[in-house]
Amino acid sequence: MTSPFDTSPFDAEDLRVLDELRDLHTALDPMPPGLVECAQFAVDLDEGFDIARIERTEELAVTRGESARQITFECGDDVALMVQLQVHDDGHVRIDGWLTPPGSELELRTATSTTPVDTSPQGRFVIDDAAPGLVQFVVRTAGATVATPAIVL
Amino acid sequence: MNIGDRTFAGAAALFAAARDGDRRAFHELVAVLSPLLWHVARSQGLDRETSQDVVQTAWLSLVRDMRQIRNPLALAGWLITTTKRECWRVRDRRRAEVLTAVEPDGADPAPGPEDLAGLDDQKRRLWAAVALLDERCRELLRYVAFIPRPDYAMIADALDMKHGSVGPTRKRCLDKLHAELRGGGS
Numbered sequence: 001m002t003s004p005f006d007t008s009p010f011d012a013e014d015l016r017v018l019d020e021l022r023d024l025h026t027a028l029d030p031m032p033p034g035l036v037e038c039a040q041f042a043v044d045l046d047e048g049f050d051i052a053r054i055e056r057t058e059e060l061a062v063t064r065g066e067s068a069r070q071i072t073f074e075c076g077d078d079v080a081l082m083v084q085l086q087v088h089d090d091g092h093v094r095i096d097g098w099l100t101p102p103g104s105e106l107e108l109r110t111a112t113s114t115t116p117v118d119t120s121p122q123g124r125f126v127i128d129d130a131a132p133g134l135v136q137f138v139v140r141t142a143g144a145t146v147a148t149p150a151i152v153l
Numbered sequence: 154m155n156i157g158d159r160t161f162a163g164a165a166a167l168f169a170a171a172r173d174g175d176r177r178a179f180h181e182l183v184a185v186l187s188p189l190l191w192h193v194a195r196s197q198g199l200d201r202e203t204s205q206d207v208v209q210t211a212w213l214s215l216v217r218d219m220r221q222i223r224n225p226l227a228l229a230g231w232l233i234t235t236t237k238r239e240c241w242r243v244r245d246r247r248r249a250e251v252l253t254a255v256e257p258d259g260a261d262p263a264p265g266p267e268d269l270a271g272l273d274d275q276k277r278r279l280w281a282a283v284a285l286l287d288e289r290c291r292e293l294l295r296y297v298a299f300i301p302r303p304d305y306a307m308i309a310d311a312l313d314m315k316h317g318s319v320g321p322t323r324k325r326c327l328d329k330l331h332a333e334l335r336g337g338g339s
Contacts, residue, residue: 022298031191149209
């Protein structure tokens with residue numbers, strides 16, 4: 001006995017049109033090539049975290065031809081992380097950040113390592129020379145673990 | 154029986170493995186279903202950059218809430234709903250900010266003539282036929298097109314059961330599209 005779901009609900013003509021439709025949407029609006037890799041990196045976490053969403057991304061005024069942007073992550077009203085990313089000539093990135101609540105622990109996840117980041121009593125921190133690539137921030141407050149989406153440095 | 158097993162061997166099986174801690178299965182799942190989530194986000198009118206954020210957030214939500222999805226066949230529906238909810242969140246926030254912001258709402262317009270100019274005749278014909286469908290059918294067929302083929306059961310679960318009818322909506326939309334393709338151009 002098979003349920004109605006076990007067999008294909010589509011005939012050959014349906015399948016052909018659906019294939020064409022997929023090709024059409026892919027041609028008109030292709031998924032960015034790096035998105036899958038980015039999401040795969042981001043989900044390599046143990047369960048039991050909450051998500052700090054990207055609330056704002058701004059391009060900052062550049063100095064000496066170096067590009068800079070600022071990204072704000074938030075998780076509810078409790079946890080916020082603001083980072084300014086400045087790309088050096090050699091491609092490495094300086095990260096100036098501010099984390100609230102102060103006293104939280106911060107980790108920087110890259111493809112190859114997870115590194116604790118020192119924060120000041122006010123929640124400020126600097127990562128001077130991050131290698132370009134995918135990174136993700138993990139914040140541990142007294143009550144919770146919060147992870148950001150991955151960003152590309 | 155065999156057909157049933159085969160049906161189950163797609164994204165649903167990957168999800169079941171991922172839930173049991175198989176990270177490679179999870180990566181594969183992300184590769185297989187991200188195009189669907191991308192088009193869900195884009196169909197809600199978000200720009201490309203925000204759509205990428207939303208897709209990632211949806212995947213993170215899945216890691217967080219994995220245990221709540223008991224039936225692997227419910228995965229596509231759960232992801233579609235979660236992605237849409239993230240899109241609405243972004244839109245609500247932007248609407249709240251619009252009073253002070255110089256930037257317009259991040260909505261991305263439908264493809265214009267310059268986008269369509271790059272398509273071959275067959276695709277242009279299909280686009281013209283799709284444009285004649287109602288919004289709900291357009292959205293539904295766009296999603297169906299990006300659910301991997303072995304997962305028919307997931308398609309049914311994601312798209313039809315919520316609307317209280319198994320099959321008819323999807324069939325009606327496809328039939329309309331066939332009709333437009335047959336008769337619309339001539």
